Amino acid sequence: MSRSQGPSALKRKRLDSQSGSLTEHESKLYDAIRSKTDMGMSLQDLRRETGLQNNLFTKAIKTLQAKQLIKEVKNFENKTRKHYMATEFEPSKEITGGAWYDNGQFDTEFIKVVKRELVKVIYDQENATLAEISQAIRMKNFLTVNLSDQELKQILDALVLDNEVLKVVSTGMGGYKAGKECYKCCKRREPNLASMASIPCGVCPRINQCTPDGIISPTTCEYFKKWLEF
Amino acid sequence: MLVTITRPGLVRLGLCKLPPFISRVSLTEASNQKKKKKKMTVTNSGIQYAVQIITKHFGNLVAKVCETLLKSGPLNLGALIRSTALTPQQVKNSLLILVQHNCVQPFTQESKAGLKVQYMAVYDNILHRLRFAKFLAVVAQELDDDCKQLLAGLLEHGRLTQQQLMDRANQKSKSNSSQVQNAAQDNFIRLVTARFVERCPAPEPLLEEAPEQEGPKKPRSKSAKMAQVSETIEQRVLAAARPMEAIRFLITTNPETDDPSQKSENNSSSMSVGEKRKFDDLDIGEHGSNDKEVILWRANFEQFIRCLRHKACVENVRARHDDGAAVVLRAVLKATRMQETKVKTDYSVPLKMGAIYNEVIDSAAGRNLTKVSVKASLHLLCGAPPVRGGYEGEGEDEDEDEDEDVPYSIDLKKIIELLQNDEVESIVLKRYGQDACRIFRLLTSQSKPAGQFFETDKISVDALVDKKETPKILYKLWKDDYVHMEKLSLTTAKQSQVMVWKVHKSIVWEHVLDEMYHAAYNLVKRYDHEREENKEVTNTPKEKRVGELEKKANRFLGVRKIMALSLVKLDDALMLFHDF
Numbered sequence A: 001m002s003r004s005q006g007p008s009a010l011k012r013k014r015l016d017s018q019s020g021s022l023t024e025h026e027s028k029l030y031d032a033i034r035s036k037t038d039m040g041m042s043l044q045d046l047r048r049e050t051g052l053q054n055n056l057f058t059k060a061i062k063t064l065q066a067k068q069l070i071k072e073v074k075n076f077e078n079k080t081r082k083h084y085m086a087t088e089f090e091p092s093k094e095i096t097g098g099a100w101y102d103n104g105q106f107d108t109e110f111i112k113v114v115k116r117e118l119v120k121v122i123y124d125q126e127n128a129t130l131a132e133i134s135q136a137i138r139m140k141n142f143l144t145v146n147l148s149d150q151e152l153k154q155i156l157d158a159l160v161l162d163n164e165v166l167k168v169v170s171t172g173m174g175g176y177k178a179g180k181e182c183y184k185c186c187k188r189r190e191p192n193l194a195s196m197a198s199i200p201c202g203v204c205p206r207i208n209q210c211t212p213d214g215i216i217s218p219t220t221c222e223y224f225k226k227w228l229e230f
Numbered sequence B: 001m002l003v004t005i006t007r008p009g010l011v012r013l014g015l016c017k018l019p020p021f022i023s024r025v026s027l028t029e030a031s032n033q034k035k036k037k038k039k040m041t042v043t044n045s046g047i048q049y050a051v052q053i054i055t056k057h058f059g060n061l062v063a064k065v066c067e068t069l070l071k072s073g074p075l076n077l078g079a080l081i082r083s084t085a086l087t088p089q090q091v092k093n094s095l096l097i098l099v100q101h102n103c104v105q106p107f108t109q110e111s112k113a114g115l116k117v118q119y120m121a122v123y124d125n126i127l128h129r130l131r132f133a134k135f136l137a138v139v140a141q142e143l144d145d146d147c148k149q150l151l152a153g154l155l156e157h158g159r160l161t162q163q164q165l166m167d168r169a170n171q172k173s174k175s176n177s178s179q180v181q182n183a184a185q186d187n188f189i190r191l192v193t194a195r196f197v198e199r200c201p202a203p204e205p206l207l208e209e210a211p212e213q214e215g216p217k218k219p220r221s222k223s224a225k226m227a228q229v230s231e232t233i234e235q236r237v238l239a240a241a242r243p244m245e246a247i248r249f250l251i252t253t254n255p256e257t258d259d260p261s262q263k264s265e266n267n268s269s270s271m272s273v274g275e276k277r278k279f280d281d282l283d284i285g286e287h288g289s290n291d292k293e294v295i296l297w298r299a300n301f302e303q304f305i306r307c308l309r310h311k312a313c314v315e316n317v318r319a320r321h322d323d324g325a326a327v328v329l330r331a332v333l334k335a336t337r338m339q340e341t342k343v344k345t346d347y348s349v350p351l352k353m354g355a356i357y358n359e360v361i362d363s364a365a366g367r368n369l370t371k372v373s374v375k376a377s378l379h380l381l382c383g384a385p386p387v388r389g390g391y392e393g394e395g396e397d398e399d400e401d402e403d404e405d406v407p408y409s410i411d412l413k414k415i416i417e418l419l420q421n422d423e424v425e426s427i428v429l430k431r432y433g434q435d436a437c438r439i440f441r442l443l444t445s446q447s448k449p450a451g452q453f454f455e456t457d458k459i460s461v462d463a464l465v466d467k468k469e470t471p472k473i474l475y476k477l478w479k480d481d482y483v484h485m486e487k488l489s490l491t492t493a494k495q496s497q498v499m500v501w502k503v504h505k506s507i508v509w510e511h512v513l514d515e516m517y518h519a520a521y522n523l524v525k526r527y528d529h530e531r532e533e534n535k536e537v538t539n540t541p542k543e544k545r546v547g548e549l550e551k552k553a554n555r556f557l558g559v560r561k562i563m564a565l566s567l568v569k570l571d572d573a574l575m576l577f578h579d580f
């Protein structure tokens, strides 16, 4: 899952010298793409905007790509659609889907790792503010990607929804200013009631069709049979 | 314009302030019908489960009568006989049993033909029948085993006079010494003082005319409104039948002296046989064989449910915070239990620091707690508007020289809500997976009880779920009624529809409760089936169970254990959603 580049790190190459040798069509196309900076443009939009003939258009795209003035990027919203961008830009979040998408693909593994690390950090510090967590993550240097505070917060919020982390507002007692938002690990709870979730009917996809004397019924139920196998 | 509409932020405002160019698309017929069905307080599965309980305890005839009453609401004897197609005697006998066991409450209603007695099933009391073991455990813990024994008799027989209870205690101890008699008398007083036992409600209280907007009185069957109407009738009947607080827990040492209850006819918890005969539909006072005043007693389910509710709150606080907070909460609830006016109270009765501290150090678990730590726990418990997932200590109101006189009141409703959330979330997690659970938690974390609409994309970002997966998960949840969806049509947009989602908690919670009833019914049904299948084994004496039989017997033992345990737990959840 390792990601070598931060999506937000802009590689700025000076390419102006090369653009001098472009044909009129190529220039038109290049300017159109470049004007959209890190958003780039889809093939369809480009075609519409430049109004170039099909064969000219295709040729110009090819040339620009060969000269490394533009590149094809993946748009996470629609991976099959061709999307172009000037080489000097890195695709924006709107195009890549942000840190959580890799090449248009939702990066579950990466998120898992980040989550695990964040929980570790919070666990070690008991209580931590976003700034402290961000600092600790940077110090640990385990990510090849630089996550912004906003992205870290997104993960933290997900951890809250996962019931792994609790967001609390400081009472001013633990050394924090009162009213400051902190994160702390959820107490490892004794297994809650989960009474429905622990019986077959509680998680049964067919409970709506299940009747006492019907084809699907508790007396003939296979889920029950499995559950009661000792 | 278009861009701003489809951006998530706007939809989060909720639908109340929709810009004029957005119109709501009406819901499909099907989901409208679903909605209506859910308005009913007691669902079909609930009735099915209640009838199952009555069948097991009292047989088919009684169950038939009970089922009819549950389904059609209060009926008079004639109508009940017609609907059940049973003989008058069968219906009368069934009613006697049901009244005796507090599962039916008769009441009198004025009609053109004069006073008419109607019979109403008391749904909650039917379900309580499976909780007797829990009630007995409460008494054993709060009082002692002797009191538990005494209560057991009352639970077994439904209603008894004090004398019958004493006689029973005597029989059990097999000696008739006055010592036993006195001890039983004391225990009875303790049960009544702790409000675990109360006088029975009035046998056939007169139901006053309904307050204005109850709607037309006649058509009390079949319409969808029925359940709601009968809910209010149920409340009114129970209120009319309940003895006045002053006498509800009053033990008159000499039952023959005049009794305050006689002064108020409707609230009388006792009955003279002559009076009862006026409505001669039924001969209820089977224990009253002479014309003297007969006071019947019964278990006060309300108090038991209250205790179990308190216990659930305390245990939840223990799990979420620590023992200290649990001890403090228990002390507060114990000290204020008698002042609580209803079971489902939102906040604990306010209590001052001094009183709380005394109660805390009075308990075994709290003996060593300091005032500072008790105060810290109280702040944790009453701190601030709680947030999802736990309590939030609020910064501002940190008052240095806090007065001893500030009363503390703890948000019990919130604690119960958190427990309910846990239960529903565990179902969502198991059925639909972790991503779905995160989405569900996001949608239920809104403060508005009816939920707040989120656009699909916004959900994907906030719950950190793959953009492509989000709609699929939401669709599954929607199909099973866990989330509510609306399509917004954007009249100026080329992409003309946006889907927004929310969880309407009360609707979903009722849906979950309905499935719980269904599950409980299935559990019992399957258990009966297993028992039937294993009859051969259980009928064989232990020493003769060898080989295959032994294996089967061991399996059945396991089956029985896991099923009984599951039912106890499931019933806890039923109480959590229905009674707490």
Ligand code: SF4
Binding pocket: A200, A201, A202, A204, A205, A206, A207, A210, A211, A216, A217, A218, A219, A221, A222, A223, A224, B522
């Ligand atoms: S009895 Fe079986 S089929 Fe019916 S609801 Fe339960 S698990 Fe599902």
